[in-house]
Amino acid sequence: MSTFKTIKSRIAERGLIHVMAAHSPMSAVLAEEAGFDGIWASGFELSALYGLPDMSLVTMSQHLDMLRAMTGHVSIPVIADIDTGYGNAVNVTHVVREYERAGASAVVIEDKTFPKVTSLVAGGRQELVRTEEFQGKIEAAIATRRDPDFLIIARTEALIAGLGEEEALARAVAYEAAGADMILIHSKRKTPNEIESFARAWKGEVPLVIVPTSYPEMDEKRIRALNTIAMVIYGNHGLRAAVTAMTETFRRIIADGGAQNASRDIVSVEEIFRLQDMEAAKDSERRYLK
Ligand code: SPV
Numbered sequence: 001m002s003t004f005k006t007i008k009s010r011i012a013e014r015g016l017i018h019v020m021a022a023h024s025p026m027s028a029v030l031a032e033e034a035g036f037d038g039i040w041a042s043g044f045e046l047s048a049l050y051g052l053p054d055m056s057l058v059t060m061s062q063h064l065d066m067l068r069a070m071t072g073h074v075s076i077p078v079i080a081d082i083d084t085g086y087g088n089a090v091n092v093t094h095v096v097r098e099y100e101r102a103g104a105s106a107v108v109i110e111d112k113t114f115p116k117v118t119s120l121v122a123g124g125r126q127e128l129v130r131t132e133e134f135q136g137k138i139e140a141a142i143a144t145r146r147d148p149d150f151l152i153i154a155r156t157e158a159l160i161a162g163l164g165e166e167e168a169l170a171r172a173v174a175y176e177a178a179g180a181d182m183i184l185i186h187s188k189r190k191t192p193n194e195i196e197s198f199a200r201a202w203k204g205e206v207p208l209v210i211v212p213t214s215y216p217e218m219d220e221k222r223i224r225a226l227n228t229i230a231m232v233i234y235g236n237h238g239l240r241a242a243v244t245a246m247t248e249t250f251r252r253i254i255a256d257g258g259a260q261n262a263s264r265d266i267v268s269v270e271e272i273f274r275l276q277d278m279e280a281a282k283d284s285e286r287r288y289l290k
């Protein structure tokens with residue numbers, strides 16, 4: 001791990017880092033190979049993999065197991081989406097200890113009540129905990145981490161809950177005061193205006209994180225122009241691309257009465273062998289199976 005670059009050093013080098021959501025070691029490897037700076041261990045993607053809505057139904061141990069599998073396969077930082085921290089500030093101490101030990105480089109904790117409701121759904125029930133209560137969760141996380149490079153990222157859902165910019169800013173200020181290393185500000189608006197306004201108004205020391213799923217025209221140039229955002233998370237593009245590709249391929253095989261056409265347009269089995277590192281397994285066979 002000596003060549004492992006921390007999130008902080010990546011941000012110091014580049015100003016802005018690009019993080020892709022993954023839901024499995026293979027999707028994480030594909031994101032690393034494509035050139036992303038980090039992996040977002042997304043609760044939304046993992047919930048969807050289980051065919052479940054993202055409403056605190058996937059357990060911590062399910063998410064932690066998948067995160068551990070991912071950290072074992074990539075050499076870029078993995079940022080854990082721990083939702084609300086699976087309970088109160090006491091739960092957060094346990095969660096942070098476990099995720100750091102599993103190889104995560106950061107956790108993102110959001111200020112919603114447990115069980116949470118996914119942020120982007122229309123008409124979702126969005127309830128926030130008191131600011132002081134959430135400060136306690138951040139303080140618990142900071143006090144628990146062992147490595148100061150393990151980042152505690154505080155996520156406010158004030159805009160998602162319709163509470164307005166003033167409340168979002170007040171919460172972000174309070175979370176920075178509690179020790180948060182970065183602030184994730186989420187929005188479900190279809191245009192970047194709400195986030196751009198927040199990012200311009202942000203006068204804190206710590207940088208911002210955004211997840212521009214619902215406002216994809218917010219590209220790198222536009223983000224850099226604001227000077228306050230250091231991390232952009234692409235929250236679900238791998239999963240959505242996989243659904244598109246699987247749906248199309250499955251339908252074609254049914255329609256064609258076989259895989260004769262579909263086979264030509266998907267990766268070869270050899271490419272899957274490469275992603276599984278079959279070579280290393282064959283090498284081990286040659287050396288050790290006596
Ligand atoms: C996730 O990917 O799990 C997130 C981002 O938390 S969102 O789904 O937009 O809430």
Ligand code: MG
Binds near residue numbers: 042043
């Ligand atoms: Mg999530």
